[in-house]
Amino acid sequence: MHDPIDLILEAAGLRPDCEGLWCDPSRMLGVALSPAGLFVGWLDVGWTATGEPFDEMRDVTHLSPSVALPLLERDLGIALAEATGAREEHLRRCLWCGGRYVPGRMYAMDRCQGCAPGRRGEG
Ligand SMILES: [Zn+2]
Known part of the structure; x- marks a missing residue:
């Protein structure tokens, strides 16, 4: 049983391994799945008051769940490429x-x- 969106995320090289976020193996990019759609960004590191690191998404792009799957897959690819570029700039x-x-x-x-x-x- 696989959700079609899960399959798209897996095809993009992402896994649901980052504290609820989907991320790539090197934890550079993150995707949050929600009923409101996909939120795509690059992963910075945030710190709790006790000094524990956590993943913090930056420059987030929102992809609506209303678009057809092939379009969503294309837009996800674009959003991931943009997030890669934004991370590089930061x-x-x-x-x-x-x-x-x-x-x-x-x-x-x-x-x-x-x-x-x-x-x-x-x-
Ligand atoms: Zn150094």
Whole structure:
């Protein structure tokens, strides 16, 4: 028993593995399924008050459930491509390790959390 929308999401390489969101294996993109349709965005990292990370969707596109499935599949592909581009634009480079990270993984504008003071002994 598979919902046709589930099949479209699986065909796009997504799995329902991200705390209720569908996401790709590298957790870069997320899709929320709801009676109001699909919500497609890229995944940033948010932090709870106790320092636990959670997936936070950004630049969300809404796809209505009223459109025919082939159109929905096409629009999902477009929305995922747009989300990939939007994520790319938001990545920040760490001047300490050279890595590129989503904003939620940055300790400061130019420094990732892995390079935060105290994490690598530089102070
Ligand atoms: Zn770094």
